[in-house]
Every structure is written in structure tokens, then in C-alpha cells.
Amino acid sequence: MDRTGKDHIISLEKLSIxxxxxxxxxxxxxxxxxxxxxxxxxxxxxxxxxxLLKSMIGLIPSLGGLCRLEGRSITQFDLPARARLVSFVSSxxxxxxxxxxxxxxxxxxxxYTGWMGRMDRTDLALVDQALEEVQxxxxxxxxxxRLSDGERQRAMIARAFVQDTRLxxxxxPTAFLDxxxxxxxxxxxxxxxxxxxxxxxSTHDLETAMQCADKMWVIHEGKILEGAPEDLGLSxxxxxxxxxxxxxYDEHSGKFLFKGIxxxxxxxxxxxxxxxxxxxxxxxxxxxxxxxQGEIQLSIKPSDAAYQWTLEKNGSSKSFTSLYKxxxxxxxxx
Amino acid sequence: xxxxSRSVAIMYSMGLLLIVLFLIDLRLGSIRISLGExxxxxxxxxxxxxxxxxxxxxFRLPRLATxxxxxxALPVCGLQMQTLFRNPLAGPYVLGISSGASFGAxxxxxxxxxxxxxxxxxxxxxxxxxxxxxxxLLLFVSYRIKEVMTILxxxxxxxxxxxxxxxxxxxxxxxxxLKSFVIWxxxxxxxxxxxxxxxxxxxxxxxxxxxxxxSKVLNGLMLGEEYAASMGIRIERTRIIIFATTSILAGTxxxxxxxxxxxxxxxxxxxxxxxxxxxxxxxxxxxMLTGMxxxxxxxxxxxxxxxxxxxxxxxxxxxxxxxxxxxxxxMNRKAQSL
Numbered sequence: 196m197d198r199t200g201k202d203h204i205i206s207l208e209k210l211s212i213x214x215x216x217x218x219x220x221x222x223x224x225x226x227x228x229x230x231x232x233x234x235x236x237x238x239x240x241x242x243x244x245x246x247l248l249k250s251m252i253g254l255i256p257s258l259g260g261l262c263r264l265e266g267r268s269i270t271q272f273d274l275p276a277r278a279r280l281v282s283f284v285s286s287x288x289x290x291x292x293x294x295x296x297x298x299x300x301x302x303x304x305x306x307y308t309g310w311m312g313r314m315d316r317t318d319l320a321l322v323d324q325a326l327e328e329v330q331x332x333x334x335x336x337x338x339x340x341r342l343s344d345g346e347r348q349r350a351m352i353a354r355a356f357v358q359d360t361r362l363x364x365x366x367x368p369t370a371f372l373d374x375x376x377x378x379x380x381x382x383x384x385x386x387x388x389x390x391x392x393x394x395x396x397s398t399h400d401l402e403t404a405m406q407c408a409d410k411m412w413v414i415h416e417g418k419i420l421e422g423a424p425e426d427l428g429l430s431x432x433x434x435x436x437x438x439x440x441x442x443x444y445d446e447h448s449g450k451f452l453f454k455g456i457x458x459x460x461x462x463x464x465x466x467x468x469x470x471x472x473x474x475x476x477x478x479x480x481x482x483x484x485x486x487x488q489g490e491i492q493l494s495i496k497p498s499d500a501a502y503q504w505t506l507e508k509n510g511s512s513k514s515f516t517s518l519y520k521x522x523x524x525x526x527x528x529x
Numbered sequence: 530x531x532x533x534s535r536s537v538a539i540m541y542s543m544g545l546l547l548i549v550l551f552l553i554d555l556r557l558g559s560i561r562i563s564l565g566e567x568x569x570x571x572x573x574x575x576x577x578x579x580x581x582x583x584x585x586x587x588f589r590l591p592r593l594a595t596x597x598x599x600x601x602a603l604p605v606c607g608l609q610m611q612t613l614f615r616n617p618l619a620g621p622y623v624l625g626i627s628s629g630a631s632f633g634a635x636x637x638x639x640x641x642x643x644x645x646x647x648x649x650x651x652x653x654x655x656x657x658x659x660x661x662x663x664x665x666l667l668l669f670v671s672y673r674i675k676e677v678m679t680i681l682x683x684x685x686x687x688x689x690x691x692x693x694x695x696x697x698x699x700x701x702x703x704x705x706x707l708k709s710f711v712i713w714x715x716x717x718x719x720x721x722x723x724x725x726x727x728x729x730x731x732x733x734x735x736x737x738x739x740x741x742x743x744s745k746v747l748n749g750l751m752l753g754e755e756y757a758a759s760m761g762i763r764i765e766r767t768r769i770i771i772f773a774t775t776s777i778l779a780g781t782x783x784x785x786x787x788x789x790x791x792x793x794x795x796x797x798x799x800x801x802x803x804x805x806x807x808x809x810x811x812x813x814x815x816x817m818l819t820g821m822x823x824x825x826x827x828x829x830x831x832x833x834x835x836x837x838x839x840x841x842x843x844x845x846x847x848x849x850x851x852x853x854x855x856x857x858x859x860m861n862r863k864a865q866s867l
Contacts, residue, residue, distance in 0.1 A: 254758055282760075302760065306760055
């Protein structure tokens with residue numbers, strides 16, 4: 196690796212961040228972002244995710260160490276020059292009632308236009324392209340306050356896109372979004388990544404991040420760990436990160452289990468069809484594990500209505516016509 | 530971010546309206562001078578009497594020029610403050626500029642009250658110094674405090690504090706001095722003459738040009754300071770320039786004319802409503818033009834056409850501004866926002 200970090204878009208060297216020198220949030224941070232890489236920053240609330248992202252791109256001063264942008268210290272950049280290399284999307288949803296989507300997106304050209312902000316044909320074409328990219332072209336003349344959270348977030352991302360930077364940094368872009376919108380947004384970011392941009396974003400959503408990030412930064416107990424999602428999984432980090440919070444992380448499936456304790460083991464019988472997998476979900480939710488030697492036996496059979504579940508335990512048996520009834524029985528039995 | 534034909538059309542109509550109001554205002558007064566007579570005088574026809582010339586050049590034209598300067602300057606301050614603080618209720622005086630000016634004026638009028646009549650000059654200079662002191666304090670504070678909302682709160686607290694001190698001074702002052710001060714605080718466009726007017730023009734015109742050149746930066750600020758910084762705007766420098774221009778504009782106007790209420794807050798909202806745009810490259814010149822229209826209109830109203838009385842301009846601008854803002858807020862709730 197080149198020592199000056201020119202191979203990286205961003206390289207952090209012994210960076211320490213926080214708002215007061217006596218109370219550094221994180222110290223001795225050494226991290227890198229390569230070209231065309233998507234990095235997900237994971238950490239619990241208050242661990243310094245936003246502070247790290249903002250310090251990294253020079254929006255707030257760091258407490259020590261060095262942050263290099265394309266090999267040069269971030270503090271040496273003239274602001275417009277920096278704005279042509281890094282764009283930022285904040286976690287706050289901007290409330291700007293009287294700006295149209297197109298006007299907001301066009302603001303991304305600020306670092307390129309002259310003192311009167313005149314946009315030429317290429318600027319305008321780029322704005323249209325960005326609107327199309329985030330599927331807001333038909334909403335271009337709508338005011339920002341007439342959009343849903345997801346659409347507004349996409350408008351802010353389109354604005355970052357027309358800033359035409361090698362690196363895009365997003366602070367919790369999916370925080371206010373429902374699941375379909377979250378996936379849309381991540382897919383959009385992945386497309387930007389495939390187009391050669393580097394993306395760094397912070398999130399609580401470990402599952403989605405594991406499926407799309409090239410690299411993860413995980414903040415845990417005052418330290419920050421870096422690696423491919425699978426590397427971090429292999430090291431047992433996630434199990435450690437989430438154990439303290441009462442959430443069990445199933446290393447085999449990569450899923451979270453919200454019930455901390457195991458209530459029993461179930462031997463599940465039946466065809467491996469949709470009913471089977473939904474039954475597995477229900478049992479996991481209730482805190483039962485699957486085991487071929489399980490103390491409870493559960494079988495699934497198709498019935499007139501839909502399905503019938505038959506449960507046998509200690510010689511007695513009982514049938515249920517819905518998973519809800521089964522679940523009620525299991526939870527009352529404990 | 531194109532200018533758009535709607536904006537151009539409204540801009541032309543405003544310009545036309547301004548000319549019409551200007552000419553109407555020029556005719557008003559106890560001595561009747563018709564437009565025909567003025568045109569005739571200028572084109573070498575029948576001359577006006579010396580008295581009429583004096584009235585025009587020493588009184589009416591300076592008063593109109595003052596109205597134009599105040600009308601352009603105060604709403605621009607309001608627009609800048611509303612955008613910087615992202616607060617629709619911000620106006621030229623939120624930073625305590627007018628309190629500073631009033632304090633300066635109060636020191637002179639109430640302090641020297643016993644000595645007799647105070648010259649307009651010393652009053653204006655004292656008010657200017659007062660506004661300038663507040664500005665320097667503000668720049669110092671804004672250099673030390675990063676959070677812009679804290680500055681807003683400090684400004685409001687500071688002006689309330691000064692108002693309290695002024696009321697104590699009023700309480701202990703003589704009746705005649707008190708009356709001069711109260712009259713100053715009611716505002717007047719008619720006290721600015723000759724060299725004062727040229728000082729005012731030289732102080733205000735270049736600063737207005739600077740604010741025009743800052744339109745692009747104000748657009749960037751609409752997303753908040755963090756976004757602005759991420760888009761290459763130098764926040765500290767911008768803030769200092771906005772505070773300095775606002776202080777010079779509002780301070781100068783207040784020093785020479787006394788505090789003039791409400792047009793600073795109301796005009797930017799009228800402009801947003803009329804132009805339906807948020808682009809400061811349109812808002813800024815439109816605010817100047819609309820401000821001049823409203824100010825000349827206020828001057829016409831203040832002269833109570835048909836009578837010899839002149840109302841205090843501060844009261845007139847408020848009485849015109851308040852219903853407009855109420856109407857905008859009720860008709861179009863978005864006028865509350867930026």
C-alpha cells in the first residue's frame with residue numbers, strides 16, 4: 196500500500212474525534228475507503244457515527260490525527276475544491292417548503308458555478324439525469340414538502356449526485372424509511388457504487404448492510420473494526436456486539452433473534468414448503484429452537500381450511516388451525 | 530433555476546408601479562406642484578418659482594430618496610436574517626441593531642436633553658455608533674459561538690436588555706427631551722437632508738450591491754449551514770458578511786430615520802408570495818424593488834392626502850405591513866415558511 200494513501204479516496208490515520216478534547220468519542224482511528232467501494236458504518240446510538248462521518252470530510256474539526264482525501268490532508272482543501280470531491284447527505288430531513296425538487300437538486304451544482312450561480316446546458320442536463328436516476332423526474336416541479344420521506348431523501352441524494360464527487364457520504368440515509376424504501380435506496384447507492392463512486396453510509400440496519408457493503412466499519416466498545424461483512428462475522432464480532440443488548444444474533448443464518456432465552460426445542464415434521472418456513476419463523480419469534488431430538492414434536496398437514504398443526508408433548512397431543520392459536524398455546528404453557 | 534417569464538413580468542409591473550407612486554408622492558404636500566409644471570421646468574418651458582424649486586429639491590426629492598434607500602435596505606436585511614436563521618419571523622432588527630441605534634440616540638437626546646435642542650447630526654452619529662457597537666459585539670460573538678440559533682437568542686436578549694436600559698433613561702429624563710426621543714423613535718423620512726443624504730447613499734448602495742452578489746450563497750444556506758459547508762460555502766465568512774451588511778444597512782437607516790417597523794419582515798414574505806420563488810437571485814432584487822414600492826406608498830399614506838398633517842412613518846409601515854402578513858398567513862399558510 197502506498198504510504199501516503201493516494202490509492203485511497205479517504206484514509207484516516209490515528210484520527211481522534213469528538214466535541215471536546217477531554218471527551219474523545221473515538222481515538223486512534225485507522226480506516227480507508229477505496230475507489231468504487233461501498234462502506235457501511237454500524238454502531239449503536241451515541242457511539243459517534245455522525246461525528247466520525249462529519250469529521251472525516253471536514254465538516255467538524257477532528258481532535259487529532261490526520262484525515263487524507265486523495266492523499267492530501269482534508270484541512271488543506273479550499274472548501275469549493277473539497278465540495279467537488281465529497282458530497283454529504285445529512286440524517287436530518289430538510290424542511291424546505293418553498294423549494295421545488297429541481298431547485299434543491301440544482302443546488303448541488305454550487306461548487307461548480309460562478310458567483311451568480313448561472314447553470315449552463317451541461318449543468319441542467321446533469322440535474323435531469325440525477326432526477327431520472329432517483330425516479331423523481333415527474334416530481335421535479337413539486338415542492339419539497341409535498342413529498343414523502345423516501346422521495347425527499349432521494350431528492351437530497353440526487354442533489355449529492357449532481358455535486359459529481361468521487362465520494363458520497365450519507366448519515367443514516369434509511370433512518371426514516373420503511374422496508375421497501377430502504378431497499379430502493381440501498382439499490383440506488385449500489386448503482387452509484389457500480390458507476391465508480393465510493394459510498395460511505397451509516398446505518399442501524401445490519402442485515403441490509405451485510406448484503407450490499409464491500410466493507411463494514413463497526414463501532415464497538417470505543418473501538419472501530421474494519422473488514423468485509425463476512426470477515427467480521429467470522430471473527431464472532433456481531434455475536435459480541437449484540438449479546439449485551441439482549442438480542443441474539445444467529446451466526447448460522449445471519450439473523451437476529453429478539454428473544455434472548457431459549458424456551459425449548461421442537462422437532463418439526465412435514466413437507467419443506469411455505470407452511471414449513473413460516474412455522475420456523477413463528478417458532479423463532481417465540482424463542483423455540485429446532486432440534487431433531489426436540490422434546491416437543493410438531494407436524495404440519497394440509498387440511499380443508501389450510502393447514503393443521505399437531506403438537507405432541509409428554510404423550511398428549513393437540514391440534515391447531517392457525518399459527519396464531521399454536522403460538523397462544525405455546526406462550527401460555529410457559 | 531431560470532428566471533422565468535412570470536418573475537420578469539412581475540418585476541416590470543413593480544418597476545412601473547414604483548414610477549407611478551414616485552410621481553404621485555412628488556406632487557403631495559401643502560404646496561401644489563403639478564407634474565406638468567415639473568416637466569415644463571426641466572424642459573426649459575415655464576419655470577417654477579424659486580420657492581417651488583426649494584420645496585422640490587430640499588424637501589420632497591430628499592425625502593423620496595430616503596424612502597427608496599430605506600425601502601430597499603430594510604427588507605433585504607429581513608430576507609438575509611430569515612434565510613440565515615431559517616426563521617420566518619426574523620427581521621432586520623432581530624440582532625439588536627435598532628436597540629443599539631436607539632440606545633445611542635437615547636444617550637444623546639436624553640443625556641443632552643437639558644441643554645436644549647439636539648442637532649439631527651449628532652443624533653444620527655450617536656445612533657450610528659450605537660448600531661455599530663452592537664454589530665462589533667455581534668461579530669465577536671459569532672466568531673466565538675458556532676451555533677447560529679444561539680446568536681439569534683443572544684441578539685433578542687441583548688435588544689430586550691437595551692430596551693430596559695432605555696426605558697430607565699426615559700423615566701428619569703425631562704419632558705422636552707423625552708418628547709424628542711419619542712418622536713425620533715417614531716421614525717421619519719423627512720429629516721435627512723443634503724450631506725446626510727449623500728452619506729446615507731454612499732453607505733447603503735455599495736452594501737446593497739454586495740448583498741446582490743451573495744444571492745447564490747444564500748441559496749446554499751437554505752439547506753442549513755451543514756449542507757452549505759458540504760457544498761463549498763465558507764460558513765464563517767458568509768455569516769460575518771451577512772451580519773456586517775445587515776448591520777450597516779439597518780444601522781444606517783435607523784440612525785437617520787429612526788426605527789421603521791415591519792417592512793423588513795413583511796416585504797420578503799410579500800415577494801415570496803408574489804413571485805412564488807425561493808431563488809435568492811430573484812428574491813434579492815425583487816425584495817429591493819418591492820420594498821421601495823411599499824416604502825413610497827407608506828410615505829404617501831403618512832402624508833394623509835388632503836390634510837396638512839404627517840403621520841409617523843413607523844406607525845404607517847406597521848399598519849400597512851401587519852394586515853398584509855396576516856392576510857398572507859391566512860390565505861396561504863406557506864407564507865409562514867421560507
